[in-house]
Amino acid sequence: MFSARLRFKTASQFIKTLTFSKNHNFFPSSSSLFLGTTTRRNMSSSAAAKRLEGKTILVTGASSGIGKSTTFEFARTAPKNNLKLIITARRIDTLKEVASQIDAETNGGVKVLPVQLDVSNPTEVKNFIPNLPEEWRDIHVLVNNAGLVRGLAKAPEIAEEDINIMFNTNVTGLINMTQAILPIFKARGTEGGSGDIINIGSIAGREPYAGGSIYCATKAAVRSFTDSLRKELVATRIRVMEVDPGQVETEFSVVRFYGDKEKADAVYAGVDPLTPDDIAEVVVFVATRRENVVVADTLIFPSHQAGAGVMHRKA
Template identity: 80%
Template sequence: MFSIRTTPPPAAVSRLAARYLTTISSAFGTTTHTLPATPGHYNSKTLSRFTIPIFSSPSTNTKLFSNLPPQTKRTMSSAVAKRLAGKTIVITGASSGIGRSTAFEFARTAPNHGLKLILTARRVDALEQIAKEIRQEVGEGVQVLPVKLDVSQPEEVRGFVGNLPEEWRDIHVLVNNAGLVKGVAQAPSIAEEDINVMFATNVTGLINMTQAILPIFKARGSEGGSGDIVNIGSIAGREPYAGGSIYCATKAAVRSFTDALRKELIATRIRVMEIDPGQVETEFSVVRFYGDKNKADAVYAGVDPLTPDDIAEIVVFVVTRRENVVVADTLVFPSHQAGAGIMHRKST
C-alpha cells in the first residue's frame, strides 16, 4: 500500500502532505476533510486551499494529518494573492465584457487581502450592480468603488484622480480596457462621427488615462517608480482587415504607444504590458452593428470564440508575476482562429 513515516517534525509532515497532494489524490481520490486539532504545527499561509487525500486505511489518514490544526475550510494566502495584497486597481470599461470579468477575477484571486477595485464606465448603474455581486460572492474583503467615467471626454479623465476619495488615490494597477468599434464601412464612406468616437475612446482616452495615473506610479518606490499598466489591444492592431480600417488603426496606435511607453519607463519598476485578443464574444459586435443583435450573432456562428473570462484570467496572471517579470506582449486566439480573418467555422 502506501506509507509515510511519522517521525519527522510537524513542519516536515505539513510540507510532505502538500508535496504528495496531487499524486496521492489522483491515485486514491480526494475529499474535503476537517483538520485535526494541534495548534501551532501548521503554517496557515502555505496553501490556498487544502484538500485532504483519503486513504483506504483510516489509520494512515490519522497518522499523516495528526499535526494539522482544525478547520473545515482554509482560505490561505497563495503567492499570487499576496502580490495583490493592499493594492488599488483601476479598470476602465468595467461595466461589461472583459472589464467586468477582470473585476471579478481580481476579487476571486485575492478575496481577503485588502484589495480595492475602482471600476469605471459610462453606465454607473451597471457598475453598482457589479459591486453588489462582488460583495455577495467574496464578502467585504474586497472594496469596490464604482465611478462614472467616459474616457473619451478629456475633462472627465483630468478630474478623475482628484475626485477620488483620498484613501483610493494610491493606485497600483491600471487596466486600460475601455474601447469600441463602430460600423464596417470602407473609405470614403466611413462616418466622421464613428472615426472620432473610436479614436477618442480607444486611443486618446487610453493615453489620457495613462497620463492621469502615471504620476502616482512614478512617485512610488526608490527606483523611479512602481506600478502596472495593462493595455487591452487587439489582433486588429497587428493585422488590419477590410471593413475595420479605423478600428485597426486605433489598435495599432495603442500598440505603438505601449511599446514606446515601455521603453520610456525602462529605468523604473513600472511594467507596461499589452494583451491582444483575437475573437472574443462580448457586446463588441452589438456595438459595431449599432445594436443589431442578429448581425452580431452571425459573427460567432459556427465558431467557439474566447470569453471575457479567458482574457480576464490573463490580465490577472500578468499583473501577479514577480515584479521583475514583464509579460510584455500577449496574443490570444481561440483554437479555431489563426489570424484576423483566418477562422474555421463548423457547418451548421
C-alpha cells in the same frame, strides 16, 4: 546503492520499485516528483493573492465584457487581502450592480468604488484623480480596457462620427488615462516608481483587415504607444504590458452593428469564441507575476482562430 542488475518485466514493476522501495533511494518517489494539481493551484493562487495584498486596482470599461470579468477575477483571486477596486464606465447603474455582487461574493472582503467616467472626454479624465476620495488615490494597477468598434464601412464611406469616437476612446482616452495615473506610479518607491499598466489591445492591431481600417488603426496605435512607454519607463519598476485578444464574444459586435443583435450573433455562428473570463484570467495572471517579471506582450486566440481573418467555422 541502486543495482544496475535489477530487472523489471513490466513498466509497472519499475514504477512500483521507484515509488515504494526503501532500500534503493537512487530515484525519488513519484509522489515527491509531482505535486498534485490541486496543491499546485492552491500554491499559485496563494502567491497571486499575496502579491495583490493591499493594492488598489483601476479597471476602465468595467460595466460589461472583459472589463467586468477582469474586475470579478481580481476580486476572486484576492477576496481577503484588503484589495480595493475602482471600476469605471459610462453606465453607473451597471457598475453599482457589479460592486454589489462583488461585495456579496467576498463578504465585504474586497472594497469596490464605482465611478462614472467617459474616457473619451478629456475633461472627465483630467478631473478623475482629484475627485477620488483620498484613500482611493494610491493606485497600483491600471487596466486600460475601455474601447469600442463602430461599423464595417470602407473608405471613403466611413462616418466621421465613427472615426472620432473610436480614436477618442481607444487611443486618446487610453493615453489620457495613462497620463493621469502615471504620476502616482512614478512617485512610489525608490527606483523611479512602480505600478502596472495593462493595455487591452487586439489582434486587429497586429493584422489589419478590410472593413476595419479605423478600428485596426486605433489598436495599432495602442500597440505602438505601449511599446514606446515600456522603453521610456525601462529604468523604473513600472511594468507596461499588453494583452491582445482574438475573437471574444462580448457586446463588442452588438456595438459594431449599432445594436443589431442578429448581425452580432452571426459573427459567432459556427465557432467557439473566447469568453471575457478567458481574457480576465490572463490580465490577472500578468498582474500577479513577481515584480521583476514583465509579460510584455500576449496574444490569445480561441482554438478555431489562427489570424485576424483566419477562422474555421463548423458547417
